[in-house]
Amino acid sequence: MAGKREEQQSATRRDRRRRNAAALAAVCTATAWAAITALVARRGAELTHAAPLVLAAASPRLICSDLTEQRLRNGDLVVTYTGTLCVITAAAVSQASPGPFVRAVAVSLALLTAGAALTLTTGQFGGGDTKLAAVIGLALGPDAWAAPVVAVLYGFVLAAGAVAVRACAAKARRTPRPTTIPMGPFLLAGALTASLTARPA
Template identity: 35%
Template sequence: MSETPSVPVPDPAAEPRPRLLGLFPAADAETRAALRRDALPIALGALAVVVALAARGGFTLLLPAHAAFAVLASALTALDLRLRRLPDALTFPAYPVLLALLALPGDGPALLRALLAALALTAGYYALAFFGGAGFGDVKAAATVGLILGCTGWRTLLAGTVYASLLAAAWALTLLLTRRASRRTQIPFGPFMMSGALLALLL
């Protein structure tokens, strides 16, 4: 008597989810699992930044954009530390969301400056990636940093870029001195990019 062949049951977690509005890539199972695992620190980190921003500048029309960026920065930091990548599923949808929120104050010149800053910072990180100094996830995330900092001003954009470089250099030096890494060790740059941008908004 022949046995009935078993039919494999699909794993819902492994199946790709529909793309948002058919435009943006969907987060894969690994990304979704990491976000669920780190949901509490991501939320607390974003909340702390939003409170600090509100305390510093008050409840302005730019606060919603800054709050959205704080959530994005916290999520990308957690994902880069855990998975060593900055998923397109988070960075790509952030472009129109940040643009829409930055348009709330109705400041046309500031919005144009934000777009130019995003292009400039993306081009700079693309040049770094071409020579092996950055990953292409960093290139795509740089546009969000350019938007949020460029809207405030070119000096803020420059400050955020400098802060990111200094933080990354300090961490790399610490790892070298403690012999936890060598000169060839690659460290995720996303957390420093995001931290530098948030520092530029807060200081």
């Protein structure tokens, strides 16, 4: 009987985490859409500047899956990468200017390589995080070389802050310190921050 009660309580806690994750994803996405749309309007109607909107549109599923399942689904990442690639390709063709496209692809590959190295050497950066970093490189790369790199750095800083807060909370409650943290939401938050502050190349 006690075992069933514990199982029900565990299921209730999981459902509560899923609902909280969904609510957080909705708030983050609404903020991202509003902020990036305002940024696109401010910078002009160039198609290249719409690339971050694809990332913003994909944020709900990415955040929810990472918070509730501790993983970023390959299907979601492939769709996001493909959609972003289509936007910047269309921009390069319509404007007859391949520079932003080349820059975005180069930064994306660089972040993919760096993320893979982190995954292999530290084990603290998952395969999904590596692919998401590549998507961020593709989405923010057309505007500036540094923007995607800064976005990932922002993500690490935000994640480090969250780890510190969770460690302090665990110490206060005398519970085990959490050993893992989903990086996806922090990388996306870093991308939003970088996209709002980046200066065009």
